Amino acid sequence: MDYSLRDYEDTPPFLGGAGGGPSSSDSSHLLRQNSDLQRKLDEESASNRKKLDAYRTSQQQQAALVSKLQAKLLQYKQRCKDLERDPPPPLPSYLDVGRGGGPTSSSALDAAQAHLRELREERIQDFDTALRRLEDERRENDKLRKMNAVYKEQLDEAHQTNEALTNDLEKLTSDWTHLREDMAMKEKDWIEEEQYFNDYYSSEHARLLALWRDVVDIKRSFSAMQAATEQDLTKIRTDLGQSTRQMNGACTSLVAMGAGSGLANTEKEKLSKENSELKSQVSTLKSDNHALALDSKHKEEKVEELLKRIHVLESRVEEADQNVLLVEEMQHELELLQNTLRDIARAVIQDAEGKDVISSVMQPHVHLTQPGVPPRSPKRAPFTRQPTSPAFAEGTISAVQSSLNNYQLHIHELQTKLAAHREQLHSMKKQYETADESQYTLSQQVNSLTTELDQTKSALNQANREKEGLNKNIEILRVEKTALEKTKREINEMVESLNSNLDKVQKNNSRLSKINESLQNEKLFLQNELDRINSDMDNRETELRGKDDMNRRLREDLLIANEDLKNAKLAKELLEQNKEEMETLLGHVEKSKGDLESEMERLLLDQSEMNEQISKCEALIASLEADRRSLCEKNKKCEEEKQSLRNQMNDQGNDVASLKKELLQAEQIRLDLDSEKLTLIEKCKFLEMEKEKVEVELSQVTKDRSDLSHQLSLLQRKKENLVEDISRLKQKYEQSLEMNNRVNKNLEDLVKECEEKEVR
Known part of the structure; x- marks a missing residue:
C-alpha cells in the first residue's frame, strides 16, 4: 500500500473509533452455549443413573433366580435322601390275624401268598423307578450346577462391565471437569485478549491522529517556507533587473562620453566618480548575492530536513496501516478460534452421546456370551415330573434375540462402513480436484510473477536510460559552468573596460537565453517522463x-x-446415531440374505475399483510432486533474479548519491553567479525534487518486491500444507483399506457362524 503526501492533502483520513471488542451478543451466546452444555451434561448424568439403576435391578433379578435355583437344588437333594432312607411299608392286618388264630384253610393261604407276591413285585418296580428317578435327578442336578456356574460367570462379567462403566463414568466426569476448566481459562484468556486489543487499538488510533496532526503542521510550514522563498527570489530578481538597467545606462553614458570628446574635465571627474560608485554598487551586489546564496542554502537544508521528516511520517503511517491490518487479521483469527472451540465442544458432546448409545446397545449382550443350556434327550423327557423354569426359557429366547441382534448390528455396521468409505472416496476425489485447481492457480501466479519480473527489468532498463540522460545533463551543466566562469571573467573585464566588452555581454546574454530555452525543454521532457512513471505505478498498484x-x-x-x-x-456422527433406528428391521434380515451376498460381490468389485483409483491417485500425487519440484526450482530462479535486481538497485543508488554530490557542487558554484545562475539553480532544485520522487518510487518498488517475496513464501507454505494433507489422506485411505479387510473377515466369520447354526 502506497501512501503519499498528496493523498493526505486531497482526502482526510478515515479513522474509526477504538473497537470495544466483541459485543454483548457474543458473550450471551457463550453463556447460552455453557447453559446448553450444562443441561446436556445433567441429562447425560440422569440417563447414566437410570441405566445403572436398570442394570442393578437386572442383577438383583438374576441373583433372585440363582437363589431360587439353589433352593430347588436343595429340595431335590432332600427328596433323594428321603427316597434312599424310606423304609418298606408294614404288612396288612389280616396277615397278623391269621397268624394269631387257629389253622385256616388252604384257600386263605393261597390268597395271602398271591397278595405277598404282588406286594413284592410292586416294591421291586417302585425301587427301579426310584433308582431311575435318582439318576435323572442327579443328571438334572449336574445340569443345574453347570447352569449355576454359567450364571456365576455371567454375574462376574456383569460386575466387571459394571466396574468398567463406573470407570468410564468417572473418566467422563473428570474429562468434563477438565473441559470446563479449559473453557473457563479460555474465556479468561479471551477477555484479556479483548482488553489488550482494545487498548492497542485505542493507542494506535491516538498515534494515527498525532501523525496526521504532525503531517498537517509540516505541510503548513512547508507551504509557508515555499511562499517565503518565492517572495525572496522575486525581490532578488527585481534588484538584479534594476542593477542591469543601471549598468546599461552607465555603459550608454560612457559611450556617449567617449564619443563626445569635447566635454570638460569636470564631466570626466563626474564619470570617474560614477564609475567608482558603480564599482561600489557592484561589490555590494556581489556581497548581497553571496548572502542570498547562503540564505538559499539554509532554506534548502531546511526543506531537505522537512522532506526527510515527511518520509519518516509516511513510513510511520504505513506502519500504522500495517498494524491496523494485523489487528483485523487477529480479529478474524479470534473468530475462527471461537468457531473451532464451539465445534470441538459439540464434537465432545456428540462423542459422549455416541458412547452412551453404544454402551446401551451392547449392555444386554454381555450376559449372553456363554453358550446356552444343552438340550435334554427325548428319551428322558417323560420321566421328569416338573416343567423347566420360565427364566430358563426367557434366557434362551434372549440368547436367540441377542444373536440375531448381533448379526443385524454387524450387517448394519458393514453397510455404514461401506457408505463411509464411499463418502471418503468422494471427498478424496474432491480434494484431488481442489489440489489440481490450486496447482493451476499457483502456476498462473508464477507466470504472472515472471511477467512482473520482466516488467521490473524493463523499468530498470528505463531507469538506466534516465540515469544516462541525467549524466548527459550534468555534463552539459559542467560545460555551462565553465562557460559561466568565462562570462564572469568577461564581466570583470567589462567593468574595467566597459566600452570594449558591451558586445561580448550581449552575445553572452543571447547564448544564456538559448541555454535557458534548452533547459526548459528538458524540464518538459522530464515532466512527461514523470507522468509516465506515475501511470506505470498506478498500473502496478492495480495488479x-x-x-x-x-x-x-x-x-x-x-x-x-x-x-x-x-x-x-457431522454426517458420520448422524449415521452412527441412526444405528438404533435400524434395529426395527430384524424381520427383514432373513429375506435380505441373498441381497447381502450380492452386495458382497459388489463390495469385491468396489474394492478392485478402489485399488485402481488408488493407483491413479498415486500417479497424480507423483505428478503433483514433480510439478512442485519444478515450481520450487522456478522460485529459486526468481529469487536469484531478485537478488541480482537488488544489487543493480544498490548500484543505481550509489550512482544517484554520486550524482547528488556532483549536483550539490554545481549548485555551490552557481551560487556565485548572477540572476541567470539563480534561474539555473531553481531548475536544478526542481530536478533534484524529481530525482527524490524517483527514489521514493524506487523504494516503493523495492517494498512491492519484498511483498511479492513474502507472498511467494506464503504460497510455498500452502504447498507444504497441501502435501501434508495428501499424506494424511493416504494414511486415512490405508486405514479404510484395513477396515475393509476387517469387515470382510467379520462377514466371513458371521457367514460361518450362520452356517454352523443352520447345521445345528
Whole structure:
C-alpha cells in the first residue's frame, strides 16, 4: 500500500473509533452455549443413573433366580435322601390275624401268598423307578450346577462391565471437569485478549491522529517556507533587473562620453566618480548575492530536513496501516478460534452421546456370551415330573434375540462402513480436484510473477536510460559552468573596460537565453517522463490489488474445504446415531440374505475399483510432486533474479548519491553567479525534487518486491500444507483399506457362524 503526501492533502483520513471488542451478543451466546452444555451434561448424568439403576435391578433379578435355583437344588437333594432312607411299608392286618388264630384253610393261604407276591413285585418296580428317578435327578442336578456356574460367570462379567462403566463414568466426569476448566481459562484468556486489543487499538488510533496532526503542521510550514522563498527570489530578481538597467545606462553614458570628446574635465571627474560608485554598487551586489546564496542554502537544508521528516511520517503511517491490518487479521483469527472451540465442544458432546448409545446397545449382550443350556434327550423327557423354569426359557429366547441382534448390528455396521468409505472416496476425489485447481492457480501466479519480473527489468532498463540522460545533463551543466566562469571573467573585464566588452555581454546574454530555452525543454521532457512513471505505478498498484483479491479467494476456498470436512464429520456422527433406528428391521434380515451376498460381490468389485483409483491417485500425487519440484526450482530462479535486481538497485543508488554530490557542487558554484545562475539553480532544485520522487518510487518498488517475496513464501507454505494433507489422506485411505479387510473377515466369520447354526 502506497501512501503519499498528496493523498493526505486531497482526502482526510478515515479513522474509526477504538473497537470495544466483541459485543454483548457474543458473550450471551457463550453463556447460552455453557447453559446448553450444562443441561446436556445433567441429562447425560440422569440417563447414566437410570441405566445403572436398570442394570442393578437386572442383577438383583438374576441373583433372585440363582437363589431360587439353589433352593430347588436343595429340595431335590432332600427328596433323594428321603427316597434312599424310606423304609418298606408294614404288612396288612389280616396277615397278623391269621397268624394269631387257629389253622385256616388252604384257600386263605393261597390268597395271602398271591397278595405277598404282588406286594413284592410292586416294591421291586417302585425301587427301579426310584433308582431311575435318582439318576435323572442327579443328571438334572449336574445340569443345574453347570447352569449355576454359567450364571456365576455371567454375574462376574456383569460386575466387571459394571466396574468398567463406573470407570468410564468417572473418566467422563473428570474429562468434563477438565473441559470446563479449559473453557473457563479460555474465556479468561479471551477477555484479556479483548482488553489488550482494545487498548492497542485505542493507542494506535491516538498515534494515527498525532501523525496526521504532525503531517498537517509540516505541510503548513512547508507551504509557508515555499511562499517565503518565492517572495525572496522575486525581490532578488527585481534588484538584479534594476542593477542591469543601471549598468546599461552607465555603459550608454560612457559611450556617449567617449564619443563626445569635447566635454570638460569636470564631466570626466563626474564619470570617474560614477564609475567608482558603480564599482561600489557592484561589490555590494556581489556581497548581497553571496548572502542570498547562503540564505538559499539554509532554506534548502531546511526543506531537505522537512522532506526527510515527511518520509519518516509516511513510513510511520504505513506502519500504522500495517498494524491496523494485523489487528483485523487477529480479529478474524479470534473468530475462527471461537468457531473451532464451539465445534470441538459439540464434537465432545456428540462423542459422549455416541458412547452412551453404544454402551446401551451392547449392555444386554454381555450376559449372553456363554453358550446356552444343552438340550435334554427325548428319551428322558417323560420321566421328569416338573416343567423347566420360565427364566430358563426367557434366557434362551434372549440368547436367540441377542444373536440375531448381533448379526443385524454387524450387517448394519458393514453397510455404514461401506457408505463411509464411499463418502471418503468422494471427498478424496474432491480434494484431488481442489489440489489440481490450486496447482493451476499457483502456476498462473508464477507466470504472472515472471511477467512482473520482466516488467521490473524493463523499468530498470528505463531507469538506466534516465540515469544516462541525467549524466548527459550534468555534463552539459559542467560545460555551462565553465562557460559561466568565462562570462564572469568577461564581466570583470567589462567593468574595467566597459566600452570594449558591451558586445561580448550581449552575445553572452543571447547564448544564456538559448541555454535557458534548452533547459526548459528538458524540464518538459522530464515532466512527461514523470507522468509516465506515475501511470506505470498506478498500473502496478492495480495488479497488486488483483493479487490481494486472488489471495483472499484462496483463503475463502480453504475455509470452504474446512467446513466441508466438518460437515462430513457431522454426517458420520448422524449415521452412527441412526444405528438404533435400524434395529426395527430384524424381520427383514432373513429375506435380505441373498441381497447381502450380492452386495458382497459388489463390495469385491468396489474394492478392485478402489485399488485402481488408488493407483491413479498415486500417479497424480507423483505428478503433483514433480510439478512442485519444478515450481520450487522456478522460485529459486526468481529469487536469484531478485537478488541480482537488488544489487543493480544498490548500484543505481550509489550512482544517484554520486550524482547528488556532483549536483550539490554545481549548485555551490552557481551560487556565485548572477540572476541567470539563480534561474539555473531553481531548475536544478526542481530536478533534484524529481530525482527524490524517483527514489521514493524506487523504494516503493523495492517494498512491492519484498511483498511479492513474502507472498511467494506464503504460497510455498500452502504447498507444504497441501502435501501434508495428501499424506494424511493416504494414511486415512490405508486405514479404510484395513477396515475393509476387517469387515470382510467379520462377514466371513458371521457367514460361518450362520452356517454352523443352520447345521445345528
